[in-house]
Amino acid sequence: MSYVAIKGGTQAIHASKKLFRDLIHEAKGITDGELQQGLLFACDRIMSEGALYSEKLAAEALRRAGGDLLEAAFYLRAHRSTCKRIGVAELQNSNSMQVLRRISSAFKDVEGGQILGPSCDYVIRLFQTHVQDDEEFSPQENSLANSTPSAMESLRRNDQIFTLDNHEKKPYDVSRSFPLPPYPRSALMQVMSRGETGAMLAFAYTSMRGYGDVHPTIGDLRIGYLALEFTHPFTGKKVKIGEIRATACESIGSFNRDPRDGNLRLSTGFGFCFGFNETKAITMSILDMTMHHSGYSVGGVDIASNPEIVIHHIDGIESMGFANHFKLPHYVTFQADLQVLDTAVKEGRNE
Amino acid sequence: MNSSTFAFLDEDAKKEIRRSLLKAVAIPGYIVPFASREMPVARGWGTGGLQITLSIIVESDTLKVIDQGCDGSVNAVNIRDFITSVTGVESSNETSAATLIQTRHRIPEEKLKDNQILVYQVPYPEVLTTVEPDTAKQKQMHGDGDYSKLWVLLYEDTSQYGDSRISNRYPVLVNKHYVMDPSPIPKYDIPVMNNNSALQLFGAGREKRIYAIPPYTDVRPLKFDDREFKVENFSGIACERCGATDVFFDEVRRGNKSSFFCSDTAFCDAQLEKNNAA
Numbered sequence: 001m002s003y004v005a006i007k008g009g010t011q012a013i014h015a016s017k018k019l020f021r022d023l024i025h026e027a028k029g030i031t032d033g034e035l036q037q038g039l040l041f042a043c044d045r046i047m048s049e050g051a052l053y054s055e056k057l058a059a060e061a062l063r064r065a066g067g068d069l070l071e072a073a074f075y076l077r078a079h080r081s082t083c084k085r086i087g088v089a090e091l092q093n094s095n096s097m098q099v100l101r102r103i104s105s106a107f108k109d110v111e112g113g114q115i116l117g118p119s120c121d122y123v124i125r126l127f128q129t130h131v132q133d134d135e136e137f138s139p140q141e142n143s144l145a146n147s148t149p150s151a152m153e154s155l156r157r158n159d160q161i162f163t164l165d166n167h168e169k170k171p172y173d174v175s176r177s178f179p180l181p182p183y184p185r186s187a188l189m190q191v192m193s194r195g196e197t198g199a200m201l202a203f204a205y206t207s208m209r210g211y212g213d214v215h216p217t218i219g220d221l222r223i224g225y226l227a228l229e230f231t232h233p234f235t236g237k238k239v240k241i242g243e244i245r246a247t248a249c250e251s252i253g254s255f256n257r258d259p260r261d262g263n264l265r266l267s268t269g270f271g272f273c274f275g276f277n278e279t280k281a282i283t284m285s286i287l288d289m290t291m292h293h294s295g296y297s298v299g300g301v302d303i304a305s306n307p308e309i310v311i312h313h314i315d316g317i318e319s320m321g322f323a324n325h326f327k328l329p330h331y332v333t334f335q336a337d338l339q340v341l342d343t344a345v346k347e348g349r350n351e
Numbered sequence: 352m353n354s355s356t357f358a359f360l361d362e363d364a365k366k367e368i369r370r371s372l373l374k375a376v377a378i379p380g381y382i383v384p385f386a387s388r389e390m391p392v393a394r395g396w397g398t399g400g401l402q403i404t405l406s407i408i409v410e411s412d413t414l415k416v417i418d419q420g421c422d423g424s425v426n427a428v429n430i431r432d433f434i435t436s437v438t439g440v441e442s443s444n445e446t447s448a449a450t451l452i453q454t455r456h457r458i459p460e461e462k463l464k465d466n467q468i469l470v471y472q473v474p475y476p477e478v479l480t481t482v483e484p485d486t487a488k489q490k491q492m493h494g495d496g497d498y499s500k501l502w503v504l505l506y507e508d509t510s511q512y513g514d515s516r517i518s519n520r521y522p523v524l525v526n527k528h529y530v531m532d533p534s535p536i537p538k539y540d541i542p543v544m545n546n547n548s549a550l551q552l553f554g555a556g557r558e559k560r561i562y563a564i565p566p567y568t569d570v571r572p573l574k575f576d577d578r579e580f581k582v583e584n585f586s587g588i589a590c591e592r593c594g595a596t597d598v599f600f601d602e603v604r605r606g607n608k609s610s611f612f613c614s615d616t617a618f619c620d621a622q623l624e625k626n627n628a629a
Contacts, residue, residue: 013429081359081364082361176367178559308484324395328418332419332599333535336539336583346513
């Protein structure tokens with residue numbers, strides 16, 4: 001009877017899963033390597049938002065999700081929950097990155113040079129490509145620059161940068177406990193670094209465009225390789241066990257009076273994520289800046305400078321899951337809704 | 352299912368969740384933050400309840416999972432299949448046979464016993480969210496026992512609509528101290544929470560919060576002294592399948608005609624069996 005039909009059940013689920021697999025064919029004809037290279041930025045986004053650096057699993061997730069990046073990142077996050085933490089890698093400074101590309105919009109010439117490197121910034125986005133033109137160029141053999149200091153080094157030397165006080169003895173770990181306000185900066189940084197690129201962009205854009213007041217200059221933007229170092233459990237020595245692709249961005253905002261000594265200094269923000277994703281690193285640096293230098297914000301409605309807004313709404317796995325949960329049955333609550341409506345209507349009639 | 356640990360989560364995660372649970376039980380109605388691991392089902396689909404269940408489940412448990420009161424609902428089936436596949440525990444639709452019951456939006460009709468644990472899936476753990484969205488201010492208000500904004504909301508609704516417009520997630524006062532969100536159960540289920548024999552645990556995965564009502568705890572809906580707490584009214588209605596009255600009903604509309612069935616399908620099955628035996 002129809003009663004059974006509306007409850008769905010086991011068979012319906014199995015059939016639905018099967019239909020989904022048939023729909024996307026799980027990209028069976030595409031190898032891991034082809035996905036990792038040809039869809040590099042998709043895989044990088046998956047690792048960054050999935051908060052797990054595994055190129056192999058990123059490719060597999062992309063395949064299983066039929067190219068849905070939120071869904072693919074979700075696969076990695078779920079996998080994380082089954083992995084035991086074996087230790088914490090050595091801290092890396094983004095200045096020690098082997099850069100593939102490093103630019104500064106603040107200075108024409110910087111120590112280490114402007115390295116344009118691989119970028120689609122200047123690609124004319126037309127389907128009628130002019131590949132021929134590019135083919136005539138043979139870029140210099142890509143020698144990775146080691147340990148390029150940040151382009152903002154000179155500003156720091158001249159004491160022109162406002163440095164935030166650090167009250168944290170060690171970084172917060174949002175994957176092991178979730179903070180209550182006031183939120184430590186390290187917790188905000190972690191949540192943002194695994195945040196959703198589109199959400200990051202949208203929140204930062206509110207600040208750039210008018211609901212807030214961050215008009216940054218990119219001090220140093222770099223993509224490249226960071227060493228993954230670990231203390232050897234037996235020898236106790238630092239050993240390099242691999243490397244990861246990463247993007248880092250330092251941006252510069254407006255200046256203000258430093259309350260500690262009354263001098264005028266520039267505000268800055270920092271963004272960092274797994275893989276190559278310049279949009280994410282830039283917009284993260286803007287959010288970092290606007291949250292910790294909210295004094296610069298103007299206008300009544302300012303969303304992006306509020307850590308409460310950012311920390312709870314930037315995660316794609318969470319917002320995507322919750323938006324989709326509305327597909328679940330809500331018979332009971334809606335039944336209750338209708339009864340309340342009924343009561344209110346009757347009350348109105350009595351007046 | 353390829354899982355190297357019993358019950359999916361790594362042991363450190365389980366330990367952490369159990370600690371949060373202990374704190375929650377020690378302070379009835381108080382909201383305890385926890386890290387909240389990602390589950391292989393999406394946020395908003397029961398990941399908070401699922402993490403609690405997986406942290407406390409043991410081999411000897413008998414599991415029951417319901418959604419809208421129904422064991423056969425798609426999400427309930429999915430969650431039950433997942434839990435049994437990573438633990439190997441037995442499952443049952445029978446309320447009295449279960450030691451661990453995970454639920455979304457309902458409390459079983461059958462009276463629970465003191466050897467049972469009821470785990471609720473929670474979308475909004477913070478009762479104050481509707482009147483104060485800021486986490487820091489919420490914490491302060493709970494600390495001060497300042498629920499004036501909820502009272503004002505209740506007053507405004509009552510004066511304009513004759514009663515509160517809150518149809519589900521009705522605020523409850525736990526152990527005469529903290530006001531708590533009971534999860535989106537209908538008002539019908541609120542009195543059942545009071546002085547219940549079972550341990551009631553609440554998990555909000557996306558919001559990363561855990562809270563609890565220990566057995567035999569005082570749980571009261573927030574209401575004015577001179578106003579009656581009115582639950583959903585199904586007077587004169589009987590289940591078309593088993594004939595039960597005085598239960599929460601699912602309304603099925605076909606054209607202009609409404610049919611009513613027990614929302615708790617296990618209860619309905621048991622009634623039907625009783626009728627057939629008689």
